[in-house]
């Protein structure tokens with residue numbers, strides 16, 4: 001993975017008219033939420049995800065990651081490639097605990 | 111723990127092709143797909159595909175899927191459905207969620223063929239019901255038989271946006287407009303032209319700024335954008351629509367490669383974050399491969415070949431294929447692939463705006479790129495579109511270099527030639543007699559071939575068009591002929607409706623129009 005470049009925004013937080021635009025639908029995180037935490041010091045996709053939960057809902061970032069990554073990068077004046085992405089971890093899809101409890105350990109098929 | 115020679119994740123064109131190839135070489139293969147039905151994207155594709163015969167051209171996507179599945183079944187490939195791979199662990203072990211159980215499986219090699227997910231763009235009101243992805247629209251129409259809405263705004267003019275717009279029209283929806291923020295239409299001209307001639311307007315350099323409505327979409331506001339893709343205040347237009355369909359590209363699904371520990375890279379030309387791979391699709395983790403859209407957004411036709419290439423590599427490494435045979439096959443597949451990766455829409459030409467001529471040196475239509483249709487003066491630059499033989503003859507309005515040649519195979523009489531380089535424009539041999547059989551019209555994946563007889567009756571010409579809407583007008587019906595821009599230009603009478611099974615659901619509808627409209631009338635409406 002490309003190296004993450006740590007940066008801070010060069011200007012103070014200035015409200016924008018579309019700050020209440022929802023970016024992550026699953027967790028209802030807005031553009032303003034994301035911009036504000038970047039100004040509070042967060043500078044990677046993973047950090048913003050952990051703080052705000054964007055990308056942690058049903059879609060697991062499939063829909064929103066590209067967009068909120070873009071917002072962080074723009075705020076910092078860097079390329080999206082420089083701020084990393086959500087680490088792909090098992091389970092890559094949401095699953096209930098019941099499913100994990102029903103673990104098949106014996107070989108069913110011949 | 112289930113053990114196999116090869117595990118394939120994803121039963122789309124890439125995964126199924128990989129599984130078939132590996133099974134033919136004697137490998138024990140298991141395929142897992144999270145969907146309830148196999149085929150990946152193919153099962154939603156009801157249109158005829160491009161390419162040449164070896165790439166299943168002119169077959170409809172879902173048929174290609176059915177064929178692949180039949181082959182896989184014949185070879186005894188185990189295709190597990192409703193089986194989501196949740197992660198790939200060390201030693202090529204996968205964790206699979208099947209119904210409400212988790213199962214472990216292990217193999218000597220893994221091919222990740224998980225495809226891609228649709229991109230979304232946020233705008234005011236985008237989270238309202240009625241804003242949907244193009245993929246969802248397709249699934250509703252073509253799998254569930256449900257109309258996604260009555261009046262639709264299509265956002266995005268790549269092939270997906272164009273194909274889905276046409277399918278929406280076929281399903282009986284109105285398409286209010288197709289818009290794109292880029293200055294030119296992103297998909298094939300022939301796909302755009304078949305939408306434009308039904309009267310759908312295209313707005314390039316436009317974006318959607320707001321979805322209107324209280325609890326669901328009741329309208330859309332679009333606006334022109336500047337060179338930085340920012341809406342220009344004062345250029346807003348309100349469209350009366352109940353559905354906004356988003357087709358702004360796809361992102362490869364690379365999470366599983368990430369769980370396997372593969373090196374990933376953000377590569378815009380491949381559509382997003384993708385594993386670093388070699389020429390056989392092998393990732394930085396030995397014996398873990400990635401093929402198809404998951405490795406870079408392309409086409410089903412290329413995905414099928416990429417799947418096979420990864421499969422033969424895995425087979426060779428595991429001793430199921432000798433080195434010489436492997437090299438021979440790898441070369442053959444590479445050649446097949448390079449036939450497809452040519453022309454103005456090839457991956458290496460993505461985003462290029464400096465092309466002004468075809469390979470043959472004909473000026474590219476600017477109107478086709480901006481509005482989706484050729485202007486009459488632009489048509490005249492193309493010999494295949496301006497044939498004036500005596501009697502009925504084909505007129506081919508295929509004016510961009512795309513990898514495609516079914517028109518050539520369709521004509522038993524040798525009227526049409528594309529040649530070995532399948533991105534070349536078709537050439538009509540005027541010395542060969544056209545019988546008017548209509549096979550070229552029905553076989554053309556771009557619906558770009560018309561049969562014209564300028565002297566059908568004194569003062570009248572006949573124009574045969576590909577027709578894929580229901581109900582099909584009956585011979586004797588009277589209505590209007592529309593021009594390439596979809597504007598009614600004259601009265602028209604349907605004089606014949608021809609259909610045979612070999613035409614595979616594309617009807618040849620022939621209409622009689624005043625002779626002066628022979629080279630303008632391109633669609634019929636009651």
Ligand SMILES: Cc1cc2nc3c(=O)[nH]c(=O)nc-3n(C[C@H](O)[C@H](O)[C@H](O)COP(=O)(O)OP(=O)(O)OC[C@H]3O[C@@H](n4cnc5c(N)ncnc54)[C@H](O)[C@@H]3O)c2cc1C
Nearest residue numbers: 120122123124143144150151195224225402403409410411
């Ligand atoms: C509207 C539209 C029109 C198109 N028209 C054409 C055309 O005319 N010609 C052409 O060549 N191509 C066309 N394409 C492109 C083509 O459909 C894709 O390029 C092709 O399907 C990619 O194949 P794939 O096997 O890589 O992925 P997919 O077809 O997307 O298949 C991936 C499969 O993986 C499964 N999967 C994903 N994650 C997991 C997981 N974790 N566990 C288990 N299974 C998983 C999915 O369920 C899916 O079935 C079109 C696409 C669209 C959307």
Ligand code: SF4
Nearest residue numbers: 521544545547548550
């Ligand atoms: S109508 Fe038939 S004979 Fe005429 S060009 Fe087409 S395929 Fe050939």
Ligand code: SF4
Nearest residue numbers: 508514517554555556
């Ligand atoms: S005219 Fe031939 S090359 Fe062009 S889209 Fe039709 S079938 Fe393909």
